[in-house]
Amino acid sequence: MTAKSWIEACAAEEIDVEDVIRFDFEDRTFAIYRTEDNMYYATDGFCTHERVHLATGLVMGNIIECPKHNGRFNIPTGAAKRRPACEALQTYPVKVEEGKVFIQIEEGSQT
């Protein structure tokens, strides 16, 4: 079984309400979101349709829209909501402690 670790991603205030930022860790890229209800989430950083950074996309409520082809995903679940996105995003547990955002990832896995 692969070990899971909490990784510090950014300061909570770095992400605006209803926004997304990119977080690179080792050779992996994640997207970290703060939704309109002030909840933090994390997913893989690339759209599952094509390799496009979601961090330059648009957060609308609980939806992230890919900046290249307008595919959409549900942020909390990662589910694909609009074509050409068909495959779900991998999601990751997030916690906010002392003003910092941490995401839990499996060590050694690829994104």
Next chain:
Amino acid sequence: MASSRLKRDYSITGPENKRAQERGLAAAEWYTSPIPRQRMKELMKRRNGPAIRDTMIWFGSLIILGIIAYQTWGTWWALPAFLAYGILYATPGDSRWHECGHGTAFKTPWMNEVVYQIASFMVLRSATPWRWSHARHHTDTIIVGRDPEIITERPPVWKIILMQIFHLYGGPVEIKRIILHVLGRLDQQEQEYIPASERQKTFWEARIYALILLGVLAACMYSQSILPAMYIFLPSFYGGIVVILFGITQHLGLHEDVLDHRLNTRTVYMNPIFRFLYWNMNYHTEHHMFPMVPYHALPQLHQEMKHDCPAASPSLAAALKEVITALIKQKENPAYVVERPLPDTARPYFFGINQEAEVHAAASTSDTAVS
């Protein structure tokens, strides 16, 4: 260099597809102009109001023109009346298909989908296949062997362009595809870009199209008149003139096989009526670089990035003149492209991975122009 370009295979199932992948041009990262994130968020913001207003104006005008055309039926006045109806049917049909396909016209997703489905039928484009075709067009814009929406190759095939004035090239191709879809099959090109998960949907949409078209045919036979088809189906042919005039300004005459939309896409200033018909797609470089920005915000986006782009064509007439001149030159010299200087405030052009040397070599050995 020019001779190597003479007879390229533009099909997406031919050898150029593999070549584009080997050259790093397929699904590559494209150049984007620098715009602050906060400003982009404002520009990307979705609204229902503008698209609801414009859709009501469109359908309201179509009804009024349709009534006028009906009253003129049997007289010579029917010719201009139906021409106006057809242009108002096909031109916004094309631009609404496009923008609603991106899902950016309305804020509410189902509104985009409803207008997308209606407009797709109106312009005879199978909704699901064309959604995937257009996604590929945005991934690999004017990359030979990858983009299924290149209007004509280099050297240009004038017959295709002239036939498209009345949709007589693309229309029959699409009808043939609809028949294939009704039978549960895809053509060879479509198999390249429509995923298996979308195929059943494609087939059922085609069957609905076929039922509607058979209904129109039955109405014509019952009334012993082509009048019903003059309202549904035929306008996508006889109303196609403005669609092709707008369409050929988007990319023709510019670079192929580059990864910078400033090199392969044209922005044209148009009057408010044309911009209404075209839903601001005259700001085409802006749209390709940032497809997240809805049509109603494209003029503002243009202001944000024009310091980084070549000068826009000053009018539709100027753009058409540039395109047609380029196509005439490409008939003799397929390597000819319109070179457009960047302003001093712009970042340099990005031709693409391993493309710089090749494109500059082609430019130095060919008859290039500076507009």
